[in-house]
Amino acid sequence: MDLVQYAWIAWLVVALVCFIIEMVTLEFTFLMIGLSSVVGLVSSITGLPWWAQILIAAAAALLLLFLVRPRLLHRLHESGELNKQGIEALLGMAGEVTRSFVRGAGEVTLVNGDIWTARLSPAVQPRDPDVGERIVVTAIEGATAIVVSAQR
Template structure:
């Protein structure tokens, strides 16, 4: 049995894995590598020798990474469609107190469902917050959300 005749399966698996990773990272690198794998897949289907398939896929990856990816990133950033991720996404998020604040510290549930240990931000007058009171996150320090009472 000639394993080279099944090279298309390897190209397909590499492309699918890259596309799945791209959905998590959202930075276009794995998208370009996945597209280069599709080029390798086409080379396999057209019966190119395995070494030529690799060369063509590598050249496609290099071109896509150097020429296409920067333009896609530039267009994405220029459009303002870049979604904040991680801690940045929490700043300004609303929530409510789920465990009464005592001595300026308590627990809040944010609008996205996350539960955070929290403290009153130093920019507001010190007071304890009651359960159900609305808050807004102003900063994250480690695993603690600094919050202020929401304007009514």
């Protein structure tokens, strides 16, 4: 039994493991190694000797890591702004009043679909916004969104 004829299975396993690791790390390194493993798999299917498969996969890995990965990372970060998460993502988000404000407190639905209890910001003139009025989140205090009217 010649183990070289089953080398494609090893290449496939390496590629799948790399793709799974890439889903956790999200830095394109394991994606490039996984793609080079696919190149090794293809060279295995064509019947090349094991040493040629390794050389071809290594060359593909080097090319992908040093030529393609930097360009992908640059494209990913070219906006210059990192994705905001959690409370930071809510600051500045628009929405509308969905339950009447009474003495500066009510309920709003943000553009992302979240429903928040809300208070009017102390930085604005005290008044109760009407249902349907557009608002903007200026702060989060606990489970309460601090809002101002967007119609200023």
